[in-house]
Amino acid sequence: xxxxxxxxxxxxxxxxxxxxxxxxxxxxxxxxxxxxxxxxxxxxxxxxxxxxxxxxxxxxxxxxxxxxxxxxxxxxxxxxxxxxxxxxxxxxxxxxxxxxxxxxxxxxxxxxxxxxxxxxxxxxxxxxxxxxxxxxxxxxxxxxxxxxxxxxxxxxxxxxxxxxxxxxxxxxxxxxxxxxxxxxxxxxxxxxxxxxxxxxxxxxxxxxxxxxxxxxxxxxxxxxxxxxxxxxxxxxxxxxxxxxxxxxxxxxxxxxxxxxxxxxxxxxxxxxxxxxxxxxxxxxxxxxxxxxxxxxxxxxxxxxxxxxxxxxxxxxxxxxxxxxxxxxxxxxxxxxxxxxxxxxxx
Numbered sequence: 001x002x003x004x005x006x007x008x009x010x011x012x013x014x015x016x017x018x019x020x021x022x023x024x025x026x027x028x029x030x031x032x033x034x035x036x037x038x039x040x041x042x043x044x045x046x047x048x049x050x051x052x053x054x055x056x057x058x059x060x061x062x063x064x065x066x067x068x069x070x071x072x073x074x075x076x077x078x079x080x081x082x083x084x085x086x087x088x089x090x091x092x093x094x095x096x097x098x099x100x101x102x103x104x105x106x107x108x109x110x111x112x113x114x115x116x117x118x119x120x121x122x123x124x125x126x127x128x129x130x131x132x133x134x135x136x137x138x139x140x141x142x143x144x145x146x147x148x149x150x151x152x153x154x155x156x157x158x159x160x161x162x163x164x165x166x167x168x169x170x171x172x173x174x175x176x177x178x179x180x181x182x183x184x185x186x187x188x189x190x191x192x193x194x195x196x197x198x199x200x201x202x203x204x205x206x207x208x209x210x211x212x213x214x215x216x217x218x219x220x221x222x223x224x225x226x227x228x229x230x231x232x233x234x235x236x237x238x239x240x241x242x243x244x245x246x247x248x249x250x251x252x253x254x255x256x257x258x259x260x261x262x263x264x265x266x267x268x269x270x271x272x273x274x275x276x277x278x279x280x281x282x283x284x285x286x287x288x289x290x291x292x293x294x295x296x297x298x299x300x301x302x303x304x305x306x307x308x309x310x311x312x313x314x315x316x317x318x319x320x321x322x323x324x325x326x327x328x329x330x331x332x333x334x335x336x337x338x339x340x341x342x343x344x345x346x
Contacts, residue, residue, distance in 0.1 A: 033171035033323050037093075037214050039257075045093045056092070059106070061273055063088055064209040066110040066134070068275075074133040076114070076123055078204070079178050084110070084117035085208040087166055093214075094169040105155060107134055112162035120174050127156045172321045179204060182222030186248065190238035192226055199233070200225040203262065205275040212261040220250035224258035231259075231288055232280055242295035256296035263289040 047053045064085050071081035088110060111130050118124050128147035135145050145151060183204070187197040203225040207213060213221060223245060230237050239245055245252055266277035266285045277285070 031168075031171055031321050033173035033321070035173070035175075035177060036217065039215060042093065042211055042214060057268075060088075060092065061209060061269060062106065063110045063113075065273065066107050066137075067114055068205055069137045070107075070111065070130060070133050071114055073137050074114070074125055074130060076118065076125075077121070078201075079176070079180060080114070080117050080121040080123045082178060082180075082204065082208050083121055083176065084113040086213055087113040087117055087170060089211050089214055091166055091169040095165065105158075108155060108158045109162060111155075112159045112166055115159055116163055116166050116170075121176065127159045128152045130159075131155055168321075171323070173323055177218050179207075179218035179221040179225075182219050183225065186222050186226055190226065192230065192238055196229045196233065196235070197226070199276065200229040202275050203229060206262050206265060206277065207258060209274065210261040210265055212258045216254045216258055217250065219248050220254040221258055223248050223250055224255045224262075227255065228259050228262065228288075231291075232284070241291075253296060256292050259292045260289060260296070263292065 047056050067084045067088065068081055071084065091109065091113070111127070111134060114130055115125075115127050118130075126147060128149075131152040132145055132147045132149075180201075183197065183200055186192075187200070192200070200222075204221070207221055207225060216224075223239075227237050227239065242252055242256075245255060263285055266274060266280075267282060267289070269277060272278060
């Protein structure tokens with residue numbers, strides 16, 4: 001979903017009415033939640049250097065592995081684990097690579113994402129409990145440590161410090177958007193068997209290891225994993241290959257984009273670093289990817305939308321987080337009208 005093309009760096013008027021001769025409104029920097037970004041926007045916010053991009057990919061794969069393994073050890077539901085990986089991807093777009101890879105432990109950020117996700121999904125666990133789960137994951141044969149162990153003092157404090165940055169990166173938008181219910185519903189509608197539906201369910205973890213979830217709504221993700229599960233197993237796909245899928249509130253372009261990123265992940269990442277990639281040979285993965293790209297030829301994206309208003313912020317201004325695009329637009333219109341009608345004699 002592309003953001004509205006408005007000047008979000010403009011000043012915003014206060015709620016009090018304008019008076020002739022009064023000083024202008026204080027400068028305000030608006031950050032509006034944008035659940036989905038275009039490929040162009042994500043590329044603009046990603047490392048441009050090939051070396052930095054390679055480091056970013058390696059760090060992302062490692063972080064997602066920590067989130068999934070610790071989340072399962074802590075017995076979190078799938079929705080909490082997926083929310084945590086989504087928080088991680090959003091954070092990486094807001095913060096340059098060097099700002100959080102130089103921390104004391106590379107697990108700090110993944111655990112902070114799990115900690116915040118547990119609050120968002122109402123499956124709360126304490127930060128020390130997550131650290132204890134991480135210790136079990138890393139040392140399965142050693143004696144478990146209690147959550148109140150002094151060993152967890154420093155990492156717990158670092159986790160709490162990262163939580164504020166994660167809240168800002170998410171735009172304080174806690175609305176849950178999960179593909180899980182759509183996978184179940186679409187599987188029933190399309191007559192997909194339990195075995196293939198279970199495989200599609202497992203593929204969700206690999207989809208969330210990529211940034212595809214920042215581009216496509218849950219309906220597209222759900223349909224993509226169901227189609228890909230059948231395709232990889234050499235079975236007939238439940239919809240027309242490359243056809244109209246609008247009844248699922250998505251498009252083939254979006255579905256193909258999801259499948260392409262997952263297949264790319266399976267091709268480039270070492271075996272064992274994904275949930276499903278090791279099930280098939282590289283030749284099989286490449287073959288399916290060629291079919292996906294062939295079916296998607298000529299399907300262009302829906303605009304670029306410009307660079308979203310995230311990243312470095314100007315100093316000396318009030319930062320406001322907003323969810324309603326219409327309210328943002330009204331405030332920007334109000335300040336422009338104020339500037340035209342009210343002279344300032346300062």
